[in-house]
Amino acid sequence: SAVISQKPSRDICQRGTSLTIQCQVDSQVTMMFWYRQQPGQSLTLIATANQGSEATYESGFVIDKFPISRPNLTFSTLTVSNMSPEDSSIYLCSVVPGGYEQYFGPGTRLTVT
Amino acid sequence: SQQGEEDPQALSIQEGENATMNCSYKTSINNLQWYRQNSGRGLVHLILIRSNEREKHSGRLRVTLDTSKKSSSLLITASRAADTASYFCASSYNTDKLIFGTGTRLQVFP
Numbered sequence: 539s540a541v542i543s544q545k546p547s548r549d550i551c552q553r554g555t556s557l558t559i560q561c562q563v564d565s566q567v568t569m570m571f572w573y574r575q576q577p578g579q580s581l582t583l584i585a586t587a588n589q590g591s592e593a594t595y596e597s598g599f600v601i602d603k604f605p606i607s608r609p610n611l612t613f614s615t616l617t618v619s620n621m622s623p624e625d626s627s628i629y630l631c632s633v634v635p636g637g638y639e640q641y642f643g644p645g646t647r648l649t650v651t
Numbered sequence: 652s653q654q655g656e657e658d659p660q661a662l663s664i665q666e667g668e669n670a671t672m673n674c675s676y677k678t679s680i681n682n683l684q685w686y687r688q689n690s691g692r693g694l695v696h697l698i699l700i701r702s703n704e705r706e707k708h709s710g711r712l713r714v715t716l717d718t719s720k721k722s723s724s725l726l727i728t729a730s731r732a733a734d735t736a737s738y739f740c741a742s743s744y745n746t747d748k749l750i751f752g753t754g755t756r757l758q759v760f761p
Contacts, residue, residue, distance in 0.1 A: 580751045644693035
């Protein structure tokens with residue numbers, strides 16, 4: 539398994555601002571994933587972050603809105619830019635430390651007012 | 652939508668009863684994983700079943716996989732109030748990217 543931490547755990551932000559979410563893993567991993575969970579909904583993959591290369595975004599998500607950094611094999615950030623109330627969600631990072639099992643961080647609960 | 656379907660959407664049972672949740676997916680998979688989420692917090696990994704497996708057990712959990720029907724089920728036996736949570740299946744195709752089901756909200760009454 540893996541121990542994953544996220545900061546902040548929650549935040550309330552004003553529309554038009556940006557928030558950067560950090561994800562730290564206790565072991566080196568090749569890929570890190572960012573998911574969004576809108577209120578009352580399931581999870582949707584935003585992007586896959588590889589160290590040393592640009593993130594790969596899923597359909598419906600763009601780099602200008604959700605820029606991602608992956609400076610090393612244990613850390614990644616996701617920025618939610620120019621926020622609107624529709625961005626209010628839980629944002630989760632995940633990793634596959636070995637094998638196939640994917641483990642998730644505790645999530646960042648974002649409310650945009 | 653690529654999302655898998657789960658049913659029921661919500662399930663209420665008494666402590667000691669069994670709870671069964673079903674998941675359907677859309678194309679051939681490498682594996683399928685089940686997760687639990689308490690009150691909008693992070694996801695707890697419960698069990699992974701590979702495409703060449705038909706059944707897997709972990710404690711009070713039993714997962715089955717029917718690749719011909721593109722479906723899986725999660726059985727929780729002798730449920731407890733602490734099992735109250737949302738349960739999600741997530742399927743993996745040819746990468747580690749997961750496609751989640753719609754989820755089942757389980758309420759276990761003491």
